[in-house]
Structure formats: C-alpha cells, structure tokens
Amino acid sequence: MLVEAHDLWFRYGKEWTLAELELSVESSATLGIVGESGSGKSTLVRLLCGLITGASGTARYDGRDITEWLRRDAKQFRRHNQIVFQNPASSLDPRMRIRTSLTEPVKALERRVPTLQEIEQWLALVGLGSDVLARYPHQLSGGQLQRIAIARALSVNPTVLYADEPTSALDVSVQAQVLNLLMNLRQRLGLTLVMVSHDLAIVGRMSEQMIVMKSGRIVESGPTLNVMHNPQSDYTRTLIEAAQAVSLPTTGVYENRLANTRSGHATS
Amino acid sequence: MLGVRDLSVRIGRHEIVSIDELDLPAGRRLGLVGESGSGKTMTAMSLAGLAPAEARQCGSIVLDGHELVGLGDKQLARVRGAQMGVIFQDPLRALNPTMRIGRQIDEAVRLHANLSRAERRERVLELMSHVQLSEPERLVRRYPHQLSGGQRQRVLIAMAIASGPRLLIADEPTTALDVTVQKEILGLLVRLSEERQMALLFVSHDLGVVRAVCEYVAVLYGGRLVETGPVRTVIHRPRHRYTEALIGANPGHASADDLAAVNGRQLTAIPGVVPSIDAFPIGCRFRDRCAHAVAACADDPPMERLAGEHRFACFNPTIAAKEWELDGNAR
Numbered sequence: 001m002l003v004e005a006h007d008l009w010f011r012y013g014k015e016w017t018l019a020e021l022e023l024s025v026e027s028s029a030t031l032g033i034v035g036e037s038g039s040g041k042s043t044l045v046r047l048l049c050g051l052i053t054g055a056s057g058t059a060r061y062d063g064r065d066i067t068e069w070l071r072r073d074a075k076q077f078r079r080h081n082q083i084v085f086q087n088p089a090s091s092l093d094p095r096m097r098i099r100t101s102l103t104e105p106v107k108a109l110e111r112r113v114p115t116l117q118e119i120e121q122w123l124a125l126v127g128l129g130s131d132v133l134a135r136y137p138h139q140l141s142g143g144q145l146q147r148i149a150i151a152r153a154l155s156v157n158p159t160v161l162y163a164d165e166p167t168s169a170l171d172v173s174v175q176a177q178v179l180n181l182l183m184n185l186r187q188r189l190g191l192t193l194v195m196v197s198h199d200l201a202i203v204g205r206m207s208e209q210m211i212v213m214k215s216g217r218i219v220e221s222g223p224t225l226n227v228m229h230n231p232q233s234d235y236t237r238t239l240i241e242a243a244q245a246v247s248l249p250t251t252g253v254y255e256n257r258l259a260n261t262r263s264g265h266a267t268s
Numbered sequence: 269m270l271g272v273r274d275l276s277v278r279i280g281r282h283e284i285v286s287i288d289e290l291d292l293p294a295g296r297r298l299g300l301v302g303e304s305g306s307g308k309t310m311t312a313m314s315l316a317g318l319a320p321a322e323a324r325q326c327g328s329i330v331l332d333g334h335e336l337v338g339l340g341d342k343q344l345a346r347v348r349g350a351q352m353g354v355i356f357q358d359p360l361r362a363l364n365p366t367m368r369i370g371r372q373i374d375e376a377v378r379l380h381a382n383l384s385r386a387e388r389r390e391r392v393l394e395l396m397s398h399v400q401l402s403e404p405e406r407l408v409r410r411y412p413h414q415l416s417g418g419q420r421q422r423v424l425i426a427m428a429i430a431s432g433p434r435l436l437i438a439d440e441p442t443t444a445l446d447v448t449v450q451k452e453i454l455g456l457l458v459r460l461s462e463e464r465q466m467a468l469l470f471v472s473h474d475l476g477v478v479r480a481v482c483e484y485v486a487v488l489y490g491g492r493l494v495e496t497g498p499v500r501t502v503i504h505r506p507r508h509r510y511t512e513a514l515i516g517a518n519p520g521h522a523s524a525d526d527l528a529a530v531n532g533r534q535l536t537a538i539p540g541v542v543p544s545i546d547a548f549p550i551g552c553r554f555r556d557r558c559a560h561a562v563a564a565c566a567d568d569p570p571m572e573r574l575a576g577e578h579r580f581a582c583f584n585p586t587i588a589a590k591e592w593e594l595d596g597n598a599r
Binding site: 035037108141143171173174175176177180183184198199200201202205206208224225228229239245246249 | 304316415446448449451454473474477478479480490503514515517518519520527528530531532533534535536539542591
C-alpha cells in the first residue's frame with residue numbers, strides 16, 4: 001500500500017474533526033473522497049500530504065510514518081506528495097508572474113532553477129503554451145489557472161497528486177476539460193490520484209475506489225461502482241439520491257434521443 | 269405573465285443580451301442556462317429591472333400587463349416590489365450581518381403591507397414556516413452568521429415571497445450549498461411556485477438542476493438565446509450544438525448502470541473558454557468553439573421553430589435530430 005491510515009484521529013480544537021479513520025490507497029489507484037462541508041474530507045487530504053500535522057494514530061506513506069518522514073526529510077516527502085486546491089486564483093501569488101510561480105517548487109525542493117525547456121514541458125502537459133509565462137494570475141481564466149496549479153504540482157514529478165475540489169470553482173465546460181486533463185495525466189504519468197469532491201457524479205466518474213465521509217468518520221468505502229450500485233449506509237443512499245435528483249442522462253444522450261424519437265412518432 | 273419581445277441590452281457598443289422572444293406563463297418555471305459570461309445573470313437582472321445604470325434596454329418586457337422597458341426607477345420599483353421577488357446566489361452577502369433575522373424579514377413585510385406590529389410578527393412567523401424553517405420563534409432572534417447556509421437561503425426566500433409576488437427570480441440559489449441541502453431548497457422552490465401559482469425564473473449553469481426544477485429552459489450563449497423549449501425536449505433532443513455540448517460536459521449520471529459505462533472515461537469537453545464580451549466571433553457566437561461549425565455560421569443564424577414551442581438558432585443542428593426529422597417526413 002502506498003498510502004495508509006490506521007485509527008487516525010485529529011482535532012483542531014475540542015471536537016474531533018477526524019475519528020477512527022482507516023484508509024489505504026494502492027499505487028497508481030484513483031481514490032475519490034466525498035462528503036458534505038464539515039465532513040473532514042479536506043482535513044484528511046491535508047494530513048495525508050503533510051500540510052498539517054498532529055494527528056494521533058498512524059498515517060504512512062510508502063511504509064514510513066508521515067510525521068517521521070516530514071521531520072527527517074520534508075523535501076523528499078513533498079516531492080512525492082503534491083496537492084491542487086479548489087480556488088486556483090488564491091493558490092497563486094497575485095504579484096508573481098506565472099513563470100515565477102511555476103518554478104517555486106523545483107527551487108524549493110530541488111535547490112535549482114528549472115530551464116525554460118522544462119517549464120515549457122510542464123505547460124505542454126496541461127495543454128498551455130509559453131505565452132502565459134509572462135502573465136499575472138488576474139490576466140488568466142479560472143480554467144487556465146487551475147491548469148497552471150496542476151502543472152506546478154507536477155513539476156517535481158510527484159507520486160501522489162491530491163486534488164481538493166479541483167473543479168468546484170469552474171464552469172461545467174471548463175470542469176470537463178480539467179477532469180479530462182487529470183484522467184489523462186494520471187494514465188500517462190502513472191500518478192496516484194486522490195480527489196476530494198462534494199459532487200458524487202464527479203467521484204463516480206473519476207475514481208476506482210471511493211470513501212464516503214460524514215462528521216469526521218468514514219461511513220462507507222469500497223470500489224466506486226459497488227458503492228454506487230449497492231450502498232450499504234443510509235447516508236450514502238441519501239447522497240446518491242440527492243445527486244441523482246439533479247443528474248442528466250450521460251451515456252444516454254444518444255440512446256435517450258432514440259427512445260424519445262419513438263415516442264415522438266407515437267404522438268405525431 | 270412575463271413576456272419578452274426583441275429585448276436588447278447594451279453597455280457601450282456591446283450588446284450583452286439579445287432575446288427575440290421568451291415567455292413565462294403564470295405559475296410556470298423557466299430555467300436560464302449558460303456558462304459564466306453567457307449573459308444569464310444579466311438577462312435575469314434586466315428582467316428584474318436591476319441592470320446596471322449604464323445599460324441601455326430596447327424592446328419590450330411585459331410583466332402582468334405592465335411594460336417595464338422605459339419605466340423610471342420609482343415606477344419600476346412599484347411594479348417590481350409587488351410583483352417580483354429576487355434571491356441571489358450568496359445568501360450571506362444578501363443579508364445584513366448586523367441585523368437579527370426577524371427584523372430583516374419584518375422589513376420586507378413592512379414594505380408591502382400596512383400592518384400593526386403584532387400582525388407583522390404573526391406574518392413573519394407564518395412566512396418562516398412557509399419556507400420550512402423550524403422553530404421560527406427562536407430563529408427570529410438569531411443573526412445571519414448563526415444560521416447554516418440552507419437556513420439563510422430559506423430566510424432570503426421568505427423575504428422574497430413576503431409581498432406575494434407573481435414572479436420569483438432565483439439566481440444560482442443553490443451553488444453554495446451541499447447536495448442534500450440543495451435538494452431541499454430546490455424542492456421548496458418548486459412547492460412554493462406550485463402552491464402560490466408563482467412563476468419562477470431560475471438561473472443556473474447546471475442543466476441537471478434546471479431539469480429537476482423547471483418545465484421550460486432557455487439556453488444562452490454570449491448573451492443570445494440559442495435554444496429554448498420544454499426542458500425534457502431540449503435535454504433529450506437538443507438541436508443547438510451548444511446545448512448538446514453543455515449536456516456532454518455534464519458529469520452527472522442518471523443511474524448506476526450508466527455509471528459503469530462511463531467510469532474512468534473522458535467527458536466531452538467544450539474546447540476553449542467563453543470569450544470576453546468584445547471578443548465573440550461575428551455570426552454564431554459559439555462557432556469558434558463548435559466542432560460542427562460550417563461556413564454559413566459566419567452569418568447570424570435565424571431562430572427556427574419546431575413543434576411544441578421548441579426553438580433554436582443553429583445552421584448545423586444535431587444529426588440525430590436531423591435523422592429523426594427525415595424519418596418523420598418519410599412517414
């Protein structure tokens with residue numbers, strides 16, 4: 001197992017934000033974490049990628065305790081574990097040109113300045129041209145900024161990419177572009193992708209494994225299709241129903257049209 | 269009830285809204301759909317008379333027999349106040365953070381009815397129970413920050429329906445909410461519109477939400493109406509390429525079986541982004557992002573009328589629909 005957690009507890013103040021968490025992620029897998037606001041899903045990924053510390057229980061990356069690893073060799077750990085946040089505009093420094101923002105991780109973690117050729121390669125990965133390098137964040141669209149945030153995360157060749165609601169700030173059409181990009185990159189680079197989302201439709205579509213969280217606990221976990229087909233907990237069922245209430249027929253656009261064609265003839 | 273004819277809203281030299289014809293009968297629900305920058309909020313705000321001061325409107329908006337285009341602020345306020353309620357996306361910003369909930373709803377009641385203090389208090393509690401806020405006596409003493417997102421949105425709905433409006437305009441009312449709360453709020457809006465015969469103009473970027481709430485849909489792109497009709501017809505048999513693309517980009521699934529077929533598969537993304545208002549191409553505004561654009565698209569596509577109030581403006585509409593038409597003609 002690449003990422004593991006056993007009996008993981010965490011609290012910011014008095015109340016437990018996370019309780020009794022058990023989790024394991026295989027190398028190159030995709031894991032989706034769903035839950036409503038306050039379920040602890042963002043706290044969980046921040047713990048796993050080492051942005052916050054102080055949990056009790058065990059959290060391991062590649063067999064080694066994460067806290068231990070962070071203390072001994074934080075840079076090495078961060079090279080393996082990168083994260084992309086919900087709001088790309090606030091995760092990029094507004095006063096830095098894109099080129100500077102992009103080079104930060106390599107400067108910090110590898111103590112060298114990346115070449116222009118390298119930077120262009122990262123941009124090509126996310127489908128952007130070098131024309132964005134001289135721009136400032138406010139001159140780019142939300143979708144472009146999220147691509148840059150992804151390119152920056154990938155610049156240190158991470159093993160695991162955490163994505164915390166990576167598309168909630170984007171339009172449906174741009175959301176589709178970014179989700180496709182993540183799926184592509186995962187395949188091409190063999191990334192392990194851990195994605196947090198409040199949107200069951202996105203997790204259902206993107207991930208092989210999923211976890212449903214509520215009030216800091218895991219209420220259900222397993223292969224995505226099993227969980228969606230045959231949810232065991234009432235809470236998962238409630239979430240699925242709420243998501244289905246606002247769903248569109250996807251595969252079905254063509255078939256549904258045919259189905260409607262037939263009824264169309266019947267009425268005409 | 270609400271009728272729009274040849275509406276054009278301009279800011280400077282840019283036409284930001286252009287709608288040839290749009291009707292919303294009393295008690296019915298119409299969804300305005302599009303990406304950010306498609307002009308859906310501008311359209312809704314123009315209809316509510318809340319367009320920015322520099323916007324120039326021409327054409328006609330008739331609400332319950334009153335022509336709204338060309339009215340002065342005061343006259344507009346009179347018509348709007350009594351006939352129309354508006355709720356916005358972010359309830360926290362729409363509420364006064366320093367005022368107790370009860371007083372804010374009371375303010376909306378006082379504006380529209382000349383009642384005694386006791387009667388108004390009665391009315392406030394009644395409105396709160398209409399929007400299914402539990403324990404209204406306790407909630408009236410709370411401040412906005414002490415409520416959950418769903419409760420705040422219910423408070424805003426209570427304020428919007430205080431005057432007993434014939435039309436409620438809701439601009440992305442559930443985007444900031446969790447899915448389960450979203451479902452409740454959407455259900456509440458549908459119930460209120462049915463019980464009170466109140467028309468609902470529902471603005472959203474999410475076709476799935478619109479399908480759940482509305483009977484009619486109007487798809488906008490670049491401020492132009494590109495397709496409109498009954499929601500089921502438009503979603504199951506879209507004709508405009510933009511509508512088709514929006515449906516394809518939606519990650520939603522109808523059933524677990526559907527999901528098995530799409531899990532891990534790419535979505536049909538729309539290339540590029542919505543350009544800024546001065547950068548749309550001439551002719552069909554979608555043509556530079558459209559996979560099916562033809563030479564003719566350099567001209568403005570005319571609105572075509574199909575059976576059942578279904579209309580669209582596209583030179584190269586969906587193929588499946590064409591086959592259906594040919595097939596239908598052959599019979």
